[in-house]
Amino acid sequence: MQEVATRAGVSLATASFAINGTGARKVSEETRHRVQAVAEELGYRPNAMAQNLSRARSSFIGFITDSVATTPFAGEMIRGVQDAAREHGYVMLMANTESDPRTFHDVASMMLDHQVHGVVYSTWYHRQVSTPTGLSGIPVVLANCYTRGDRLQSFVPDEAGGGRAATEILTAHGHRRIAFINSDLSAPATTGRLRGYRKALQAAGIPFDKNLVLTTTPEQEGGYTAGLRLLQLDPRPTAVFCYNDRVAMGLYDALRTRGLSIPQDMAVVGFDNQEVIAAHLRPALTTVALPHYELGYLSLKWLLREGAPTTGEAPEPTRTLVPCPTVERSST
Amino acid sequence: MQEVATRAGVSLATASFAINGTGARKVSEETRHRVQAVAEELGYRPNAMAQNLSRARSSFIGFITDSVATTPFAGEMIRGVQDAAREHGYVMLMANTESDPRTFHDVASMMLDHQVHGVVYSTWYHRQVSTPTGLSGIPVVLANCYTRGDRLQSFVPDEAGGGRAATEILTAHGHRRIAFINSDLSAPATTGRLRGYRKALQAAGIPFDKNLVLTTTPEQEGGYTAGLRLLQLDPRPTAVFCYNDRVAMGLYDALRTRGLSIPQDMAVVGFDNQEVIAAHLRPALTTVALPHYELGYLSLKWLLREGAPTTGEAPEPTRTLVPCPTVERSST
DNA sequence: GTGAAAGCGCTAACAT
């Protein structure tokens, strides 16, 4: 930078102002242009580290995930966080803990050492987590998870809304006998989707029948066995809302072994919109998408705007529900 | 740090050496312990930015992907790169370009500004890329892609080896009439897997029959239609090697419509080991895994060791083939 | 509108 300044015939200070046009100071248009021309010509690049040190604040934000490779979901959140970061001129420092506390501690320290402005902590499936420790002093926001009592701001999928929307696709098609293959896991998705299912039935004036709700492991295998059980019911349901796309995949297999066709003999809707399954099952599966991109995006937006309010007091942390859009394909 | 030094009754310099035990200088065991105790007590954390600035080199490495959310594959590479980075005390700066040249340029600048030691550039599927521009001056290594003439060091999956291994699973089971549903894309995977298939046949003394090689779009849909075509052949093949797991998924559907069972009537092996499909198809699919984790890990290892040799000349860049391990399940 | 100069928090000669 010294060289740029000299070549442009100005002082170091002026060069600095001219280059990153900090509104604070007035540099004549002419000077600025001259300096910028020289900088361009010399291929000058500011040293981000020196800037950060000097400004006594970095332009880093941290993003911690518990698992990055299990599903493409983490990828969507990464994109969301990254897009929001770039919009604000921040650089994302990402780390994956694989749920190892020691690793978590290490990456938290690393981030603190790099003076991150805040961190978004996320999990690959929606769940409750204990308050992340070791991130003292900087704002933290949770994406796809939340803490007991919502002591920290968080953004999570609106499971109930999604469950309701899924079921309403079925009621809208005139189905009255709608089964729900739920998961046997204790998770917000399990309770939320069930709540949504019941709300939708209620809205359609259909009495809730607990015999139509099965629980199983939320995998293809579970969907298969639950599907078989479902077919024993008399009268048979005409539609099924599945906890997730993998369960629907298993249900497809079960229906197939009985020679039943979808959606004629049985309509089915899934949840998660796992592209590789949902879009490529035969017939393609109607489902509800999880808003991972938005979760990441909104979390970081919040962090940057409300995370460390410069004025006024900090807003009350809340658990913000993010809508799960439906994706209609050919199974309904 | 000044405070730590004062409280421990030593100079700033001694404190610095004591804390990050730079072998360069000798600090008595006793002093070091005293300083470290004080640092601990005060909860002192070094400012990474100041360190980087002072050392005139950062501890950053860059990782650029063209797409991070299409499949879980990117996640595996991220893990690989990150693990290697952490082993060497580096921090990963990640960026996703979504294949947008402008974004690429931006993230490249960002990385340069942060003085990254080098960058690994990766693509989500194995392919040739044009030499990334705008990364002048720093070492670059490619993961899952390569340039014309291999001007840059790269690490890519051994497609031919994988294709051969896949086919040999079939020949080992005694199959002699083995079809190959290949992709209609022009990609290293297409040619490589075919080459491997032919090698395996040859090794087993089976003459190559071009009627047994079909090409189709490498999706479920393509596998389905190709599967139907395959069933018209007389005599019918007894085994099929599919370009990827999605094609195998389609083939499963085709076999099912004809009431054929796997592996009794037809053995099938896929490629990619897309967990969500391969492990959950009925029966579970035997396949070949793509070594994404290793691609990321090895790339960064190379970058750190050979990328910028401190002594001797730079090694000749080569395209290193990384093995694709087979995963045997129940379809063979 | 512009320049001089004092740091930001740390490292690494160079002394002692």
Add this chain to the structure above:
DNA sequence: ATGTTAGCGCTTTCAC
């Protein structure tokens, strides 16, 4: 073995 001191590359008062 430890202390002194000069930067690293940039930002930002403060004075002109």
